[in-house]
Amino acid sequence: MPSTTTETREKIPSGSTKAPNKFVATMRKIYRPLGFQKGYNFPLFIIFGGAMLGFVFARAMFLNVSGNAKTSFKNQTVPGEWFWYQQGFRRIGITLHLATCIPLGFLMVWQFLPIVRHKFLMFHRINGYIVILLVFLTNVGALMVGRHAFGGGLEIQLGVGVLALVTIGSVCMAYYNIKRLQIDQHRAWMLRGMFYLGTIITLRIILKAASPIITTLGNYYQSQPCDQVEFGYAMYGFGPYTKMLYPQCTDPTAQVNAKADMNGPGPENIEAALSLSFGMAFWLALFLHMVGPEIYLALTPAEGERLRNVSYERQLEAGYKHPGSAGLTSDRWGDAPVWRPATHTDRDSGIVTPDSLSK
Incomplete structure (x- = not known):
């Protein structure tokens, strides 16, 4: 006699799906028009993109670098820090840093909105070039003032240097991969780079908590x-x-x-x-922001594989050698198995065949 489970399976039509509940259906009406296909990506965009935009708007007043207004950078920065920034090349450095990091934070958010990539591709490309340029410039400014930022201890100077290295390195990797039409790696490196830049937000949250603690310790x-x-x-x-x-x-x-x-x-x-809390907060925040994107990328391999199949098709059309691996991929530059394009549609993982990508 067949089991109840078997009978149930036989009665369910192949490929049928359970109807979403009201909450899911309502959320889909919100995020689908924005281009999001996965439900988990929309809240992540709201949380991290919203945090970046909130930080940018809260710090927009710092574009008034040396004014006498109470909200100017001169009057809002750490007491005594303006002593080092008031003139000379450090004045140039802090002005360059503030004038570039605030627009950078605003512009980079839109790079991760799917509808922008799909419907406004030219804006996505131009904005991407501007973002890369601003990453370079804001890091130059940060390096110019790092010696006296929040006391300028060695741990702070090293942190500024490491953050500059990983952010510039990430956007360079992303740029190279997109020029080679390696879209999956472009996605991965841009996610890393932009998340590294978000270190400045988490840093300040930790700083707010740590400063009263060391005050209490006395x-x-x-x-x-x-x-x-x-x-x-x-x-x-x-x-x-x-x-x-x-x-x-x-x-x-x-x-x-x-x-x-x-x-x-x-x-x-x-x-x-x-100042004494800043170095610790910097390194803890940087650690969290380096681990975070790796966890996300490890949990979304299906999206990476889908984009690699898209890369395969575009590289094949462009006449690249090693289509699917024309960029910086582990099968060409490491010891990973040679990658092969998908040969069928996997409904569970969402992997799409190269032949069906253009349909």
């Missing part, structure tokens, strides 16, 4: 030059108090041992709390 100190401390006090109208609090500052080359305390009483204490 045993963290930072050495600061007297002329920087005096400059910070002068910005807040308390210039004469510097030498009263720190008699050694009669010598402007002397150092102050400032306690890390977000509650003050002086600007040097707030700067110490933020």
